[in-house]
Amino acid sequence: MNAASAADHDDLARRVYGLMGVPVDAIDFPTLLRTMIEAADASWPFLISTPNVNFLVKSQSNAAFRESILASDLCLIDGMPLIWIAKLLRIPILERLAGSDLFGRLKSRRDTGRRLRVFLFGGNGDLVERVGAKLNWANGGMECVGALNPGFGTVEEMSSPQIIGAINASQADLLAVFLGAEKAQSWLIHNHASLSPPLRAQFGATINFEAGTVRRAPPLLRSTGFEWLWRIKEEPYLWRRYLSDGVTLLRLLVTSVLPGVARLRRQGGSLSVLVEENLSSVTLRFAGAATEANAGTAVKQFRVALEADKDLKVDLAAADIIDPRFFGLFLMVRKTILRRGRTLQFVGVSRRLRRLFRLNRFEYLLPADI
Numbered sequence: 491m492n493a494a495s496a497a498d499h500d501d502l503a504r505r506v507y508g509l510m511g512v513p514v515d516a517i518d519f520p521t522l523l524r525t526m527i528e529a530a531d532a533s534w535p536f537l538i539s540t541p542n543v544n545f546l547v548k549s550q551s552n553a554a555f556r557e558s559i560l561a562s563d564l565c566l567i568d569g570m571p572l573i574w575i576a577k578l579l580r581i582p583i584l585e586r587l588a589g590s591d592l593f594g595r596l597k598s599r600r601d602t603g604r605r606l607r608v609f610l611f612g613g614n615g616d617l618v619e620r621v622g623a624k625l626n627w628a629n630g631g632m633e634c635v636g637a638l639n640p641g642f643g644t645v646e647e648m649s650s651p652q653i654i655g656a657i658n659a660s661q662a663d664l665l666a667v668f669l670g671a672e673k674a675q676s677w678l679i680h681n682h683a684s685l686s687p688p689l690r691a692q693f694g695a696t697i698n699f700e701a702g703t704v705r706r707a708p709p710l711l712r713s714t715g716f717e718w719l720w721r722i723k724e725e726p727y728l729w730r731r732y733l734s735d736g737v738t739l740l741r742l743l744v745t746s747v748l749p750g751v752a753r754l755r756r757q758g759g760s761l762s763v764l765v766e767e768n769l770s771s772v773t774l775r776f777a778g779a780a781t782e783a784n785a786g787t788a789v790k791q792f793r794v795a796l797e798a799d800k801d802l803k804v805d806l807a808a809a810d811i812i813d814p815r816f817f818g819l820f821l822m823v824r825k826t827i828l829r830r831g832r833t834l835q836f837v838g839v840s841r842r843l844r845r846l847f848r849l850n851r852f853e854y855l856l857p858a859d860i
Contacts, residue, residue, distance in 0.1 A: 499534065499563055501822040502789050502796075506565070507581040508817025509572065510742060511556065511851030512541050512549050513565045518584045519595060525564065530606065530663040530688050537562045537678060538691040540589040542569035544671055544731065547738045550851065558675035560821060561682075566592065570715035571739060578751050579814050589693045590706065593666065599631025609636040609660045609687060612668035613697040621700045636660035645677045649684075658686035665690045668697040742851075750849040754813060760784065763791040771801040773837075777808035782815035792823050802827055807838030817852050824855065 505516045517525075529536035539545070539562035549556040559565060566587035567573060576583045596606060608625070610618035622634030638656060640648045657665060665687040667674045674692035678685075698704035706712075707720035722729050761784035764775040772795040780788070795802055802823070806812075820836075827834045836856055839847070847853045 499536075501563075501825050502792060502819070504564075504822060506818035506822055507576070507579075507814040508821060508850060508852060509541075509567075509576060509579065509581060509814065510546055510550075510746060511854070512546060512559050513562075513818050513821045514541060514567050514572075514576065514581065514583065515564050516582050516584055517564070517566070517587070519587065522564070522566070522587065522592075523596075523599075526606075526664075526689055529563075533688050534563075535682060535685070536564075536689050537682070538564045538566065538592075538689065539675070540566045540568040540587070540592070540692070541572065542567075542588070543571050543735050543739055546572065546742075547735045548672060550738070550742075552672065553854070555672050555675055556854075558679045560825060561679065570713070570717070574715065575743070575747055578747055580754060581814050588712075589691065590696045590699055592691075593693050593696045593700065596664075597625060597628070597630045597632045605631055605633045606664050606689075607635045607660070607662045608632045608664040608666055609638075609657050609662035610634060610666050610668065610697070611638055611640070611657065612674070613639055613701075615639065617697050617701045617703065618668065621697060624700070632664070635662050645673060645680050648677055649681050654681060654684050658684075660687075662687040663689055666696075667692045668694065670694070746849050746851060750846075753811070753846060753849070759810060761787055763788055765791055765794055767795075767798055767800070771803055772798050773803040773805055775805040775808065779811050780806075780809050780816040781811060781813045785815050785819060788816070788819060792819070796823075796826060799830060799832070801833045801835070803835045803837050805838045806836060806843055807840070809843060812843065812846055812850075814850070817850055820852070820855060 506513045507516060526536070539559050541559060545559065549559060567576065567583055568586070568588040570586065573583055573586055610622050612618065616639070618637035618639055622637040625632050625634045636656065638653065640653055665685060667678060667690070669677065669692065671692065671694060674694070678690050678692065695704065699706045704724050707717040711717055711720055718732050722732060759779035761776065761778040761780060766773045766775065774791055774795055778784070804820070824834050839856060844856060847856055
């Protein structure tokens with residue numbers, strides 16, 4: 491393996507699916523925890539995103555926000571509506587892993603492993619200090635080694651040397667960010683190269699639940715997908731956001747999800763992948779069904795192509811169908827290629843396949859002129 495490959499996280503080993511333009515990982519909590527501990531022990535920069543309905547809606551119109559999700563090292567589905575969409579698209583999500591659930595399960599760990607050192611960033615007033623004190627008093631799975639509310643300001647103002655220095659000096663394993671989704675993702679990407687804590691994640695309103703200023707919905711209500719009703723009861727100002735997001739989600743369901751489901755019925759068949767290399771690029775020519783059953787074949791050939799450390803072309807002229815597993819795989823290849831400063835180009839895309847990219851909200855992967 492060349493130096494560039496050795497430095498990469500192995501994103502092709504992730505079981506990732508494409509869900510309406512964003513990646514989601516099919517992973518259970520034990521595997522997630524093991525992965526997080528490995529990243530912390532190895533000091534890998536490891537960004538975790540938790541796409542929910544609001545994330546999905548924002549990603550449709552905000553390319554920079556979408557790129558922050560695409561750059562993540564794990565994407566955990568947060569929200570029952572996305573679980574339902576995943577099931578319609580035959581995406582085998584193993585369990586819902588909301589940011590609030592992740593934080594709660596990390597703090598309640600009672601295994602023999604070491605406690606995760608966490609730095610709490612954001613929130614309102616003194617919430618992070620209060621929650622940090624509770625974590626340390628409980629002596630559970632997390633130890634708070636720092637807490638800072640930067641107040642209101644721009645991403646740049648929240649990225650001063652003093653702020654970044656305080657976070658890095660804490661020697662935290664996990665940086666838990668409690669800002670609005672867009673600002674949090676933007677701040678994390680903006681400071682990606684400057685931050686020392688290996689694990690980074692945006693936990694949003696979790697700080698309010700942990701501090702007890704807002705009550706979280708009962709488990710039964712969360713499992714039925716009506717947690718949003720409880721949130722509106724607790725925080726009435728949220729109704730406008732939920733209404734706007736709900737209308738957009740309904741439109742996506744009617745115009746993209748359901749037509750995409752109809753096309754998934756055409757799955758089946760084998761896949762062949764031919765690798766061709768020249769001086770400047772490698773081309774992979776796909777023929778047949780680009781579906782989950784054939785993902786292993788594609789991963790092997792993508793690994794071969796990536797070893798060359800050249801620009802990559804994916805020729806889909808002879809491809810019959812593309813399912814969510816392959817859209818997820820394309821995203822992981824794209825992430826790897828971009829990290830290496832190379833380019834990924836899809837060629838030979840028929841009008842029918844271009845419509846499939848559009849229905850699944852991945853048209854941004856294609857050149858505008860094809």
